[in-house]
Amino acid sequence: MLSPDRTVSAAMTPFVAAESIAKAYGGVQALTDVSLMIAPGEVHGLVGANGAGKSTLIKILAGLVQPDAGRILVDGAPTSLPTPHHATDLGMSFIHQELAFIPGMTVLQNILLGVPKKTRFGMVDWQAAAREVAPIAERVGIKAPLSASVKGLSTAENWLINICRALVRNARLIVMDEPTASLSAAEAEKLFAIVEDLSASGVAVLYVSHRLDEIMRLCSRVSVFRDGRSVGCLEGAAITRPALIEAIVGSAVAPLAATQRHPVAGRKITLTVDALTRAPKVNGVSFELRQGEVLGIGGLVGAGRTELARLIYGADRADSGVMTLDGASFSPSNPTEAVKAGLGLVPEERRSEGLLLTKSVAFNLQIANLANIVRSPVLPLIDRRKREALSLEIVRDLAVKTPSIDTPVGRLSGGNQQKVVIGRWLLRAPKVLILDEPTRGVDIGARGEIHRLVRELAARGMAVIVISSEPDELPDLCDRVLIMVEGRIVRALEGADITRNAIVEASYFVGEPPSRENTI
Amino acid sequence: MSMVMSGGRRLSPSSKAALGFFARYATIIGLLLMIAVFAFLSPRAFPTLNNFTNVLNQASLAMIIAGGLTLAVIVGELDLSIGFAASLHGVLVTGLIVANKLPIPLAIVIVIALGALIGLVNGIIVTKAKVNSVIATLGVGTILTGLAFAYSAGVPIVAGVPEAFLQLSLGRWLFGIPNNIIIMAVVLGGLWILVERTALGQEIQAVGGNPAAARLAGINVDRIKILGFVVSGMCAALTGILLASRLGSGTTSAADSYLLTAFAAVFLGSATLRDGEFHVLGTFVGVLIIAFGFNGLNIFGAPTFSQYIFQGAILIVAVGLASLGRMISES
Numbered sequence A: 001m002l003s004p005d006r007t008v009s010a011a012m013t014p015f016v017a018a019e020s021i022a023k024a025y026g027g028v029q030a031l032t033d034v035s036l037m038i039a040p041g042e043v044h045g046l047v048g049a050n051g052a053g054k055s056t057l058i059k060i061l062a063g064l065v066q067p068d069a070g071r072i073l074v075d076g077a078p079t080s081l082p083t084p085h086h087a088t089d090l091g092m093s094f095i096h097q098e099l100a101f102i103p104g105m106t107v108l109q110n111i112l113l114g115v116p117k118k119t120r121f122g123m124v125d126w127q128a129a130a131r132e133v134a135p136i137a138e139r140v141g142i143k144a145p146l147s148a149s150v151k152g153l154s155t156a157e158n159w160l161i162n163i164c165r166a167l168v169r170n171a172r173l174i175v176m177d178e179p180t181a182s183l184s185a186a187e188a189e190k191l192f193a194i195v196e197d198l199s200a201s202g203v204a205v206l207y208v209s210h211r212l213d214e215i216m217r218l219c220s221r222v223s224v225f226r227d228g229r230s231v232g233c234l235e236g237a238a239i240t241r242p243a244l245i246e247a248i249v250g251s252a253v254a255p256l257a258a259t260q261r262h263p264v265a266g267r268k269i270t271l272t273v274d275a276l277t278r279a280p281k282v283n284g285v286s287f288e289l290r291q292g293e294v295l296g297i298g299g300l301v302g303a304g305r306t307e308l309a310r311l312i313y314g315a316d317r318a319d320s321g322v323m324t325l326d327g328a329s330f331s332p333s334n335p336t337e338a339v340k341a342g343l344g345l346v347p348e349e350r351r352s353e354g355l356l357l358t359k360s361v362a363f364n365l366q367i368a369n370l371a372n373i374v375r376s377p378v379l380p381l382i383d384r385r386k387r388e389a390l391s392l393e394i395v396r397d398l399a400v401k402t403p404s405i406d407t408p409v410g411r412l413s414g415g416n417q418q419k420v421v422i423g424r425w426l427l428r429a430p431k432v433l434i435l436d437e438p439t440r441g442v443d444i445g446a447r448g449e450i451h452r453l454v455r456e457l458a459a460r461g462m463a464v465i466v467i468s469s470e471p472d473e474l475p476d477l478c479d480r481v482l483i484m485v486e487g488r489i490v491r492a493l494e495g496a497d498i499t500r501n502a503i504v505e506a507s508y509f510v511g512e513p514p515s516r517e518n519t520i
Numbered sequence B: 001m002s003m004v005m006s007g008g009r010r011l012s013p014s015s016k017a018a019l020g021f022f023a024r025y026a027t028i029i030g031l032l033l034m035i036a037v038f039a040f041l042s043p044r045a046f047p048t049l050n051n052f053t054n055v056l057n058q059a060s061l062a063m064i065i066a067g068g069l070t071l072a073v074i075v076g077e078l079d080l081s082i083g084f085a086a087s088l089h090g091v092l093v094t095g096l097i098v099a100n101k102l103p104i105p106l107a108i109v110i111v112i113a114l115g116a117l118i119g120l121v122n123g124i125i126v127t128k129a130k131v132n133s134v135i136a137t138l139g140v141g142t143i144l145t146g147l148a149f150a151y152s153a154g155v156p157i158v159a160g161v162p163e164a165f166l167q168l169s170l171g172r173w174l175f176g177i178p179n180n181i182i183i184m185a186v187v188l189g190g191l192w193i194l195v196e197r198t199a200l201g202q203e204i205q206a207v208g209g210n211p212a213a214a215r216l217a218g219i220n221v222d223r224i225k226i227l228g229f230v231v232s233g234m235c236a237a238l239t240g241i242l243l244a245s246r247l248g249s250g251t252t253s254a255a256d257s258y259l260l261t262a263f264a265a266v267f268l269g270s271a272t273l274r275d276g277e278f279h280v281l282g283t284f285v286g287v288l289i290i291a292f293g294f295n296g297l298n299i300f301g302a303p304t305f306s307q308y309i310f311q312g313a314i315l316i317v318a319v320g321l322a323s324l325g326r327m328i329s330e331s
Helices: A054-061 A084-089 A107-111 A126-140 A155-168 A185-200 A212-218 A241-249 A305-312 A335-341 A350-354 A361-366 A384-397 A414-426 A444-459 A473-477 A500-509 A514-518 B013-041 B049-074 B082-098 B104-127 B133-152 B163-170 B179-197 B199-209 B211-216 B221-247 B258-270 B280-299 B305-330
Strands: A016-025 A028-038 A043-047 A069-074 A077-079 A092-095 A173-177 A204-208 A221-226 A229-235 A269-278 A282-290 A294-299 A320-325 A343-346 A432-436 A463-467 A480-485 A488-494
Touching: A016 A054, A028 A043, A028 A054, A028 A069, A043 A054, A043 A185, A043 A212, A043 A241, A054 A092, A054 A173, A054 A204, A084 A092, A092 A155, A107 A126, A107 A155, A126 A155, A155 A185, A185 A204, A185 A212, A204 A212, A212 A241, A221 A241, A229 A241, A241 A500, A269 A305, A282 A305, A282 A463, A282 A488, A294 A305, A294 A444, A294 A473, A294 A500, A305 A432, A305 A463, A335 A343, A343 A414, A350 A414, A350 B211, A361 A384, A361 A414, A361 B199, A384 A414, A414 A444, A444 A463, A444 A473, A463 A473, A473 A500, A480 A500, A488 A500, B013 B280, B013 B305, B049 B082, B049 B179, B049 B199, B049 B221, B049 B258, B049 B280, B082 B104, B082 B133, B082 B221, B082 B258, B104 B133, B104 B163, B104 B221, B163 B179, B163 B221, B179 B199, B179 B221, B179 B280, B199 B211, B199 B221, B211 B221, B258 B280, B258 B305, B280 B305
Parallel strands: A028 A229, A043 A204, A043 A221, A092 A173, A173 A204, A294 A463, A294 A480, A343 A432, A432 A463
Antiparallel strands: A016 A028, A016 A069, A069 A077, A221 A229, A269 A282, A269 A320, A480 A488
């Protein structure tokens, strides 16, 4: 069913071919021997779990990142893409999830951003420009007048403007990254029609999406990445949901034996969340968290998991819904209140939200623990000996590899930085600890240590929530797993049901009509 | 660890260490070099205990206002109202004493409380109304200038300033050391302890270092930022009071120029010892550099305009050194 990428469509010269691309960031190998071929005018799907290497390859094609090895051919000729300019000049356009716009400008000005314009007496001839752009705008279905401001336009219209921008630049390949992530069903339908129209007129589309039904509907070929490698290319009738899932997931991994999990049913309830909502990312989420339980929250990036964590932690305010903590009503209006009530958060963005990179390890460890290291509440001078002793204790307990506790935390490796953020909360011993992607960008060794630590905290009675996009991570770690899709909890897995496959299936399947499976 | 500079140039570890050393100690070396040169060129007038005491005395007011500003910049904000505020405070304290016949200590307490209030207003505008601190404090400062003119009708309050008030700044009540120096030492020492040794100081540093991370660690970021403005406002008030005492008058705009001095000193300070981080001891060194620079220019009879050129140039050099330090520590 899976055929190696290279043999596919050997007959025609692909518009773009990436061959044996490798790329490492620091010590992390993002891509290893990745290949991708896009024929002129084809709609080519690109799928893979989070962290499979899709974004890195796109960045390489866009000229934003340089590959360590491998080569890129355009129209069969080896080429290099040292800057985004080169990629644009060769006819490649990139439309990202976060659309880049200049809000104060008109539709026309945004379409022509960075495009050389005709001038008259040194001034831009906007009328001539408008005459040129108008037919293309009509073709992609832009309803707003070209002279209107882009402010207030919908995401769907912004997409159209971006596609128009690509066509004005004579793009021969448009890369679309999760194009329907924030579109309504009707808007998505329009986009599909445009994609088909582009393809018919000879413009290739690289369609990157987690939504498999869209991939099955639009794409003639689909490349699948896993763990930074291309695992194959599906073609035509071979593009089925089971085949895609199998390729994305790879071989199944044995779940944690059920005996290793804690029976949590009889334990005291620590946190209840009831119908918590903050539109549009979190919609009526309810669950209970018990003492000593490790609760996993799985799902795809953008499913609303981080937003849910922020609501619980008081970093954002909920539109509606109620929570209780140890039986008492709990509605923190900021993280300060949440921390006081007994919560801790290890945020997703370790470097920008978790740490003060230029400050020392000790500073970062003690910053939430200051009340416990002052000489007396009346004279809040830091007891430096106590600060040092407590910091050394954590560094030893968590095996943080650092030259000293005075080393700036930014100099530590990712895994050790993460241990510092976790260690900060150990000092406070919160009732509920939320870890958002705790092992992202962490090496295998530190990952195992962090997992052990989480289990240990739960064994001591802490209630732990672990958010992870890696389906592999949750079965190892959790007593129970909730799967979120588009802001809702769609499935709860327990005991032996917590498997990698069950997590992936729930992340992809729910909300899509089951009949789809047999349509192609 | 890759050592990539902004231009994509790679630095070897040894040249990085050398550059880092330069960025960290350049200000102190510069200060010592300047003192040495002045001492060599003017061995009789410059390197005397009398002259050094004089320089420190002169620099005390700038040190106090710059010390306050240091707190505002540590929490990640700029306070441009301090010079204008200090001018208003000078007018006000003389007015309260001369026109309203208030006892001197009471007048001082009122004015310092007003300084705290101005800081509170600045802080609330910045944190709650989300106005950029440059704009907010420039606006508040301009309003304060207007109030100073309204209060005094633009006429300096000179007549009837009691000798006791003058003695606040001119006296030498302890061991023959000028009062200004003592007050400055107490204020800067207090600020240093606050920032470096207290729990609150750790939060202040955290908010300046990374407000997002500080917030998620449970720190009330807005409250800490407001505190930075309040301290800055109180120090501006104290400087305004001492300046009025030294001049023997309440003069509108008298303290305006402290704004630039304070900023130059604070940025020089951030390039001192630490890689681009603001800190109280650094600010102290920063003011010393400016003060000795002025003193030297004076001794050699350089025209007044040269002081402006000196100060403007030093501000740019300071910011350059600070960002060099940051770049090295981040690479």
